[in-house]
Amino acid sequence: MLNNSQYIEKLRSSGLRPTKQRIKICEVLFNTHKTFHFTINELVKRISKSTNDKISLATVYNTVHAFKNKGYLKEIPINSDQSYFDTNTSHHHHFYDETQKDLIDIDDADVEPVKINTRIPGKKIKSVEVLVKVEDDKS
Amino acid sequence: MLNNSQYIEKLRSSGLRPTKQRIKICEVLFNTHKTFHFTINELVKRISKSTNDKISLATVYNTVHAFKNKGYLKEIPINSDQSYFDTNTSHHHHFYDETQKDLIDIDDADVEPVKINTRIPGKKIKSVEVLVKVEDDKS
DNA sequence: TTCTACATTATAATAGTTCTAAACTGTTGA
C-alpha cells in the first residue's frame, strides 16, 4: 500500500513526470495488496469507478506502456483480441482458462525451472514464459 | 508432400467441404517438406504468388480458423499486433527474437519437460507452451 | 510568477479481424 508521495517517487525514479493523471493510474494499479491482471479496457473501467475526473484513453495507453517499459508492469503473451497486463512483475507463469477466458497466476515455486538446452548465437535470453492452457474437465 | 486427393481427404475427414479455394490454401500450407510460421497477411501473399485466382481475405480467415479448430494449425501465443500460426502441430516451443520480430522453433528435445506442481480443480491441461524471448546480446 | 518542455486530451487514423448479404457451387436425392 503506497501513498501519494511514494507514487510520485516511483514515477520520478523511472523518469516520468508525476502528473495528476499518472498518480491516479498508480493508485488504481498499485494501491492494493493483491496483484492483478487487466486489459486496458478493464483498467479504464476501474479508473472511472474510482474518480470523477476523466482520464483519456490515450493517456492510459501511454502510461501503461511507459510502466511496462520501466518494468512496473508485465505484458502476458496470450492470443487474444486485446493485450493482458500483470501488476505482478515477479517471475511467475500463468494458467489460461479457455472456458472462462480467465488468467490465473502459477506461483513460481509450482513450476520446475524450465531448462532450454539450445541457444541462438548472438542472442541472450530475456524471459522464459510458460502458458498453461486449461479447459473444463468433462471426463 | 500431399497431392490434391489427399488434401480432399484431409478436408473431408475434418468435416470441411473440399472447395477449390480450400484446396489451394491446403497446397500453400501443407505442400512443403518444412513447416513454417505465418501471419494471415503473409499467408495471403503466399497464396496470391502461387495462383492467379483471387481468394478473399474472409475465406482465408475462415479456413485458417477451421484448420486451427481441427488441430491442423496451431496458434502461437505471443503479444503482437497480429496472430501467428504454425503448421508444425507437434509438441514444441518457440524463441521469439524481439530484435528481428522473428519466431524460431525450439525442438521439443531441447526443452526439459515442464513440470507444473499445481492444478485447478475441475480443469484439465490442454497445452503447456513455453515462449523464450531473446534479444541481441550486446555484452 | 513566468516560461518552456512535456503531458493530456479529443478526435482522427490505422490495422487486424469479423460480419453481412448476395451470388455461387458442391452435394444429395430423384
Place this chain on the structure above:
DNA sequence: TCAACAGTTTAGAACTATTATAATGTAGAA
C-alpha cells in the same frame, strides 16, 4: 444427369484495439 438446397465465397462494410495528431494545459525550474 439434373434440380434444389445447404453450405461457401466474395467484396466491402463494420468493428475494435491501438496509435498518431495537433491544439490546449500544466509541472517544474529559474
